Amino acid sequence: VLASARFVTPIPDEIPEAVGAQLHVNPLTAAMLVRAVERTGISQGDVVILTAAASQVAKLAATILLRKGYAPIGVVRSGGSMASAQAESVDMSIVTTEEPGWLERIRGIANGRPLRILLDPVGGELASAIISRMEGGTVISYGDLSGQTINLPALAFSVRGITITGVSVGGWGD
Helix, strand or coil, X not given: CXXXXXXXXXXXXXXXXXXXXXXXXXXXXXXXXXXXXXXXXXXXXXXXXXXXXXXXXXHHHHHHHHHCCCEEEEEECCHHHHHHHHHCCXXXXXXXXXXXXXXXXXXXXXXXXXXXXXXXXXCHHHHHHHHCCCCCEEEEECCCCCCCCCCCCCHHXXXXXXXXXXXXXXXXXX
């Protein structure tokens, strides 16, 4: 691969390639996501929902969000992913879509706070279900793991004030 030097970070030989490959992209993506959240104008204590919450990017973003005073709520697909996320001591509430009533559980954890920010690398049915419960706000997309379309009624944008934006590390150096 031929890449510009500004996009390359030397990694010592003792760091496995699988780990080294994450050292640049994951923290950068997490930082870009937090910056995008801050641009929405939400306040400390507000809820930020993160799908694929067992991923390294989501765990890094949640850690930063917590330190900045936000209230992240993670969404994962399985109990195993939930255990993995919780084992790494990320202090966020996590819900698994395996459990019936998971959307209502998010609302319970939010404890009356509006659901206005979604950080989503999944798309498809998962994102669509969460967005259907949002009360205005912003979806910040950074992937398409499901390969499925996000389905929203057109009035979600004009009447409910839902906006969709995204981040990509491909543009960070511009």
